[in-house]
Amino acid sequence: MMRIGLFLLTNIAVLIVASITLNLLGVNHYISGSGLDLGNLLVFCAVFGFAGSLISLLLSKTMAKMSTRTKIIEQPSNADEKWLLDTVAELAEKAGIKMPQVGIFPAQQANAFATGWNKNDALVAVSLGLLQRFRPEEVRAVMAHEIGHVANGDMVTLSLVQGVVNTFVMFFARVVGYFVDNMMRSNNQAGTGIGYYITVFVFEIIFGILASFVVAWFSRYREFRADAAGAHLSSNHAMIAALQRLQAEYGMPDQMPGQLTAFGISSHLKGGLMELMSSHPPLEKRIAALRQQV
Structure with missing residues (x-):
């Protein structure tokens, strides 16, 4: 119920922000008697395309905590929590960023997210x-x-990429819809017909699928960068060991909510076409990339 509420609130916020922005910019109708x-x-398209991704970014921490039931460590209640806080503080200082909030979420699958x-x-x-099964040096990695x-600003960059993708999916779907609708209607008819809306709907799905390949490629690319950063902040050996441990536990069911999969250290992966749409490269490729850096 909480996830449904957050979903509805996010969409309402998108509509409100987009409507106000369009009115301020003086953008009312993009189809008139003179054409498109x-x-x-x-x-x-840009207003609606970026509104969704940026509002989701602003709400990302709240949504992540609620959807994963993450418990934020304000004051450590045991030695493990104190060690985790101290470790993150050390890594954050080394990376040159402010201390982030640190949390633990109740899943048995080995995973983590930012x-x-x-x-x-x-x-x-x-x-x-x-936290329970990995060795301390692997948790640190x-x-x-x-x-x-x-530190790499991946969450912001991914949101901007998604905003650009959303914009052009909407834009080109409506351009195609306009021309298809024009061909279906007689010249003396004004406005748009049902053909426009059907075509836009169909091509938003088609272009959306094609665009997902671009977003997935970028997400996989940033995983390699995050692995390299992890190796630099901890050690190459520890980063490889952590990925090998994730590889050994691959069969466990994925307990991460779908919206956070792209931000986890691991995700379930299938071969073939599904690999091209995955947010993460295969673990063996990530391990091979780290070994090349040695």
């Missing part, structure tokens, strides 16, 4: 299963990987 106004259409709207107001969290994401 490409300038107004691009502004319209989120937040900027690198000095972030959250890093680790699953209880990883995992947290170094997440600190690497924060």
Whole structure:
């Protein structure tokens, strides 16, 4: 119920922000009697395309904590929590960022994630299963990987990439829809017909699938960068060992919410076409990339 509420609130916020922005910019209709106004259409698509990704970014910490039931460590209640706080503080100082919030989420699958709207107001969290089963140097490497994401500004950059992708998916779907609708209607008919809306709907799905390959490619690229940062902040040997441990536990069910999969250190991966749409490269490729740095 909480996730549904957050989803609805996010969408309402997107509509409100987008409507106000469009009114301030004076963008009302992009289709008129004289044809398609490409300038107004691009502004319209950009406002809606970026509004969703940026509002999600601003709400990312709240949504992550609620969806994963992450417990933020304010005051450590045991030796493990104190060690985790001290380790993250050391890594954050080494990376040149402010101390992020540190949390533990109750999942037995070995995973961790980082989120937040900027690198000095972030959250890093680790699953209880990883904390319990991994060796201290492996946990440290995992947290170094997440600190690497924060220091590299990956959450912001990924949101901007998603905003650009959203913009052009909406833009080109409406351009195609306009021309298809024009061909279907007689010349004396004004406005748009049902063909426009059907075509836009179909091509938003098609272009959205194609665009997801671009977003997934960028996400995989940033995983290699975060691994390199993790190796630098901890050690190459420890980072490789942590990824090998994740590889050994691959069969465990994925307990990360779908919206956070891209920000976790590990995700389930299938071969073939699914690999191209995955947010993470195969673990063996990540391990091979780190070994080349030795």
